[in-house]
Amino acid sequence: MSTEVKVPTLGESVSEATIGEWLKKPGEAVALDEPIASLETDKVAIEVGAPVAGVMGQYVVNVGDNVAVGAVIATIEDGAPSAGAEPVAERKETAVAPASDSAASPAAPTPAPTPVAAAVASDAAALSPAVRRAVLEHGIDPATIKGSGKDGRITKDDVVAAAEAKSAAPAPAAPVAAAPAAPAGERGEERVKMTRLRQTIARRLKDAQDTAALLTTFNDCDMSAVMSAREKFKDSFEKKHGVKLGFMSFFAKAACLALKDIPAVNAQIQGDEIVYFPYVDLSVAVSAPNGLVVPVVRNVDQMGFAEIEKAIGALGKKAKDGTLTMADMQGGTFTISNGGIFGGLMSTPIINPPQSAVLGLHRIEDRPVVRDGQIVIRPMMYLALSYDHRLIDGREAVTALKTIKEAIEDPTRLLIDL
Incomplete structure (x- = not known):
């Protein structure tokens, strides 16, 4: 059954x-x-x-x-x-033979033996084991060899002599090959069918370019305050909450602050209507074995730092393990993509439709900047905000990114909602 x-x-x-x-x-x-x-x-x-x-x-x-x-x-x-x-x-x-009226045919035809092997098999009684081995090794048909042994039997020396004569004779013209063999060192190609996930990623990204009026605004951010806070509290934070304190929770909270001030950045165009969301469902771009995926952290605006870190960590692990569900992927009102973990210095991220904006983070590197009239070295990061200009005006996009920058440079703003 x-x-x-x-x-x-x-x-x-x-x-x-x-x-x-x-x-x-x-x-x-x-x-x-x-x-x-x-x-x-x-x-x-x-x-x-x-x-x-x-x-x-x-x-x-x-x-x-x-x-x-x-x-x-x-x-x-x-x-x-x-x-x-x-x-x-x-x-x-396995080949399946057609049915026969007289008798059942074998399931698969037995491959025909080579001429030399067939000849050796037919003359097995007349050939000694040493001669049979020599015939097979040299590929000589015993029927073409004149034996010099007793009663005209073939000897091993006869086989060797026939093989030498065969190698000395001019080789027959080789038949025209159906396809010439690639010369040594020839560059090869590999064709692999796109996975359904990769096809979807390609289609959605191209649709975003074709549909939205994409524009990107940039700013740079001094990471000194956040790095100092993280270094100061990372051990006690992990001890209390069981999760490491990363930069993503700071940027998530800073983004929520900006989206609250500039609601259009957290809105979507649906048909001929603009939909404004009173909550923030944050899509976090993570790398999975089959490509980039963007699982969603729900109601991130109502979470604390520890809750955000735990939620992002859990989704990242599920992405690597390939256990994300459809529910993990649905929705999302705003996206953060961190290309800095791969070493990216600057990029123009593409929005995740139907969302209207995406924040791109990049690597942190020491750069000379001017503070109070003095040139000093600070850990700097470029921030990029790509947005749909059909919905979000340039002033709103620049203001939102500036709010994120200021909140990161002075994390106290996150505590007093400023």
């Missing part, structure tokens, strides 16, 4: 996925709810668990195939696993 494995519900507005990888081979034992396949959707990878315990049966679809919700992708069989389970790819390559 077999049980069908079907594509589970993938989330709101997601109707199909792509078979990314089979995690179990036919014939292998499968436990209840054990992952047997990985599906790639537009946003995340989802594992399909076994509906029953048993033995992995046949694949109904192949890796790379698109499947709809509810479609059958494999079967689970009752019984114990086979000792030598054959992968489905090998079974598919």
